[in-house]
Amino acid sequence: MMAPALSNFLRVIRAPLAAILLTLALGFLLVASITDEPVRAYRDLLLANFDSLGNFALFLNRATPLTLIALGVVFSFRAGIFNVGGEGQLYAGAVTTTVVAIAGASLPAVVLMPLAIVAGFLAGAVIGWIPGVLKVRLAVDEVVTTLMLNIIILLITSWLANQVIRDTTAYGAVSWMVPSSIWLPPLPFVPRATSGFLVAAVLAVVSWVVLFRTQWGAEVRAAGTNLRFAEATGVPAARRVISAMVIAGGLAGLAGALYVLGVGHRFEQNFSPSYGLVGLTCALLARVHPIGSLATALFYAAMLNGAAYMQISTDVPRSLVNLLTGLLVLLMTARLRRAAQAA
Amino acid sequence: MNLTSLLAAVLEQSTPILLAALAAMITLRANILNVAVEGMMLAAAFAAVAVGDWSGSAWPAFLSALVVAVVLSQLLALLTLRFFADFIVAGLGINLLAAGGTLFILERYYNSPGGLRPIAFPDIWHVPAGSLSWLPVLGPTFEGQSIIVLIALVAVPLTYVFLYKTPLGASLRAAGEDEHAARSAGIRIAAMKALSLAISGLLAGLAGAQLAMDKLHFFLPDMTSGRGFIGLAATLFGGGQPWMTAAASFLFGFFGALGDRLQVFAIPSQFVLMLPYLAAIIGLTFARWRILVRNRPARIQDNLQ
Numbered sequence A: 001m002m003a004p005a006l007s008n009f010l011r012v013i014r015a016p017l018a019a020i021l022l023t024l025a026l027g028f029l030l031v032a033s034i035t036d037e038p039v040r041a042y043r044d045l046l047l048a049n050f051d052s053l054g055n056f057a058l059f060l061n062r063a064t065p066l067t068l069i070a071l072g073v074v075f076s077f078r079a080g081i082f083n084v085g086g087e088g089q090l091y092a093g094a095v096t097t098t099v100v101a102i103a104g105a106s107l108p109a110v111v112l113m114p115l116a117i118v119a120g121f122l123a124g125a126v127i128g129w130i131p132g133v134l135k136v137r138l139a140v141d142e143v144v145t146t147l148m149l150n151i152i153i154l155l156i157t158s159w160l161a162n163q164v165i166r167d168t169t170a171y172g173a174v175s176w177m178v179p180s181s182i183w184l185p186p187l188p189f190v191p192r193a194t195s196g197f198l199v200a201a202v203l204a205v206v207s208w209v210v211l212f213r214t215q216w217g218a219e220v221r222a223a224g225t226n227l228r229f230a231e232a233t234g235v236p237a238a239r240r241v242i243s244a245m246v247i248a249g250g251l252a253g254l255a256g257a258l259y260v261l262g263v264g265h266r267f268e269q270n271f272s273p274s275y276g277l278v279g280l281t282c283a284l285l286a287r288v289h290p291i292g293s294l295a296t297a298l299f300y301a302a303m304l305n306g307a308a309y310m311q312i313s314t315d316v317p318r319s320l321v322n323l324l325t326g327l328l329v330l331l332m333t334a335r336l337r338r339a340a341q342a343a
Numbered sequence B: 001m002n003l004t005s006l007l008a009a010v011l012e013q014s015t016p017i018l019l020a021a022l023a024a025m026i027t028l029r030a031n032i033l034n035v036a037v038e039g040m041m042l043a044a045a046f047a048a049v050a051v052g053d054w055s056g057s058a059w060p061a062f063l064s065a066l067v068v069a070v071v072l073s074q075l076l077a078l079l080t081l082r083f084f085a086d087f088i089v090a091g092l093g094i095n096l097l098a099a100g101g102t103l104f105i106l107e108r109y110y111n112s113p114g115g116l117r118p119i120a121f122p123d124i125w126h127v128p129a130g131s132l133s134w135l136p137v138l139g140p141t142f143e144g145q146s147i148i149v150l151i152a153l154v155a156v157p158l159t160y161v162f163l164y165k166t167p168l169g170a171s172l173r174a175a176g177e178d179e180h181a182a183r184s185a186g187i188r189i190a191a192m193k194a195l196s197l198a199i200s201g202l203l204a205g206l207a208g209a210q211l212a213m214d215k216l217h218f219f220l221p222d223m224t225s226g227r228g229f230i231g232l233a234a235t236l237f238g239g240g241q242p243w244m245t246a247a248a249s250f251l252f253g254f255f256g257a258l259g260d261r262l263q264v265f266a267i268p269s270q271f272v273l274m275l276p277y278l279a280a281i282i283g284l285t286f287a288r289w290r291i292l293v294r295n296r297p298a299r300i301q302d303n304l305q
Helices: A002-034 A038-050 A053-078 A086-103 A109-138 A142-164 A196-213 A215-225 A227-232 A237-264 A275-285 A290-313 A320-332 B002-028 B037-055 B058-082 B087-110 B138-142 B147-165 B167-177 B179-184 B189-216 B227-237 B242-262 B269-273 B275-294 B300-304
Strands: A190-194
Touching: A002 A038, A002 A275, A002 A290, A002 A320, A038 A053, A038 A290, A053 A086, A053 A109, A053 A190, A053 A196, A053 A215, A053 A237, A053 A275, A053 A290, A086 A109, A086 A142, A086 A237, A086 A275, A109 A142, A109 A237, A109 B275, A142 B227, A142 B269, A142 B275, A190 A196, A190 A237, A196 A215, A196 A237, A196 A290, A215 A227, A215 A237, A227 A237, A237 A275, A275 A290, A275 A320, A275 B087, A290 A320, A320 B058, A320 B087, B002 B037, B002 B138, B002 B147, B002 B189, B002 B227, B002 B242, B037 B058, B037 B087, B037 B189, B037 B227, B058 B087, B058 B189, B147 B167, B147 B189, B147 B242, B167 B179, B167 B189, B179 B189, B189 B227, B227 B242, B227 B275, B242 B269, B242 B275, B269 B275
Parallel strands: none
Antiparallel strands: none
16 A cells, blocks of 8 residues: 555655756756865755754744745646746735734734734735736736736835834834734744744645645636636636635735744845745745645755855855756756646 | 937837847747746846956957857757746746856855946947937937947847748747647747747847946846846737837836836835836736727637737
8 A cells, every 4th residue: 555655756756856956966066166165065055954953943934934935836826827926925915914013013912913914914815816816807927917016016015114114223124123912932942933834834734635625625726727627617717716816825925924923023125035936946846735845945945044054164155045046946847758748 | 308318218218128028029929938038138237247347348248148148048948848848937947047147156256246346347339429410309319329229129120020021930930829730831849939039038138238238337136127027018918019019118118217207206216116017017907908808709818828
């Protein structure tokens, strides 16, 4: 019984694993050409996150938004929408949570905390809803609309952070602190890690159940495979696609909300090292699978943080990771033989 | 006077968008949604500044911008056509590679992650001031524009002639419209797609060179700021037709130039900077809505995507 399941699992992860290994190998050649200690550099890149509890906490904090955005991407891609708008949805969520938390500072924490989180989720959901509706009703290309929305949202948040909720005592475009009564508690046993990671991990499992073990999820996937066919068989496909996009945007918005309440405690205009695109990378690397996305998000969080440790210990610039990400995304969907023609 | 300066600003703002739009259009006709224009532009702009700084003359800088963009386009062609990678994913990979690669080079070899600002930079040929004073409105509009602006304007009829009046262009369109039919007519699909990507790279390289070499003479990691995607939107807005695509590019360029003017008033700059992107979304929505209304049971929808 076990053997076929295991071989199936190996077959599924073979291609992404090959892409990762090929990219890391190419990166190693590059690192070896610019430093005398390529092994040291790579050890720090991949493993320095586990050197101390502090590093480990930062690693989990990094993985939290990546996981949530990747889960959002999974919902949208399963519904057939090429959603590149994670960054905008994340920022919409983060800034809305901050605005609600600052405006409602006089409310009791039991009211304000859920209110702020829900507001962040809803803000992301609205930003996901727009390209979803435009795609389903008018066939407006979602790649373009989500990319344009990213830029628009970033400009709106820049205005808010600079002119409206700006902490005038601080340097840079940052908002006032949110009330400390609604900060997320740290993770048990890992003092400086946000408990948002638990939320992300639980939602990864929930997403899998919803997408693969409910009728709603089956209908979303049917709509994503072939919208017209799904409509013809009686599935309300257009509505399923739009609601999948609402959830996708909502999850990215939640990533922003949990970042503000759990890690940043305020809105910072440049808090995201393009989490949106990296989250997309994680989801695609995981072959748009929710549990797989959790694994790839952890891998990527290790790389992103590891790059900083690597830059300190050797003279390899941390932007090596950006370069490797580009290579990885480029190679990710490549294969040696033409895939069997999908329906 | 004020009108001509606005026209000149529109022309200047539109040129990179127009070139990016033509770059996206030529691949769209071969049935490729080319999201990599942005990355090819960025790499080209970097190459122009780096080579201009190193060589001290304009033509090597200009040519290296074109070469880098075409090389990237052929890397994309190799991965998608030979190794069957997904066009959009690999295209985003090109963008990430261009952004990560330029940042890496800036950090590693120039020690300045913020950008590259050569102290002296060679000038590319600009239309000399006063040389067109005999033309009433257009003269002052064109004076001081770079040669790339002129190339961009010529590129519109050239792409039109190539696509509609040459056998090669017809084959390219056939490969994009119906692969199976084109293949049975003896057209080599992969070669056509690679060709369209190469032309796309050339045009994106021109766009990048214009960004870096016209007025700015420096490179910033985010200097393309979505212009490649606005170009893509202009192409979709123009339905893949050269003239309509050019018109849409000028419309978006107009909103960009308008934004610069509005900054004088008390409107926060962010809302002004937003205009071309908002215009792109609204314009695209309007274009799709019109098509939907005009031909209800539409097969054209599939062709344009």
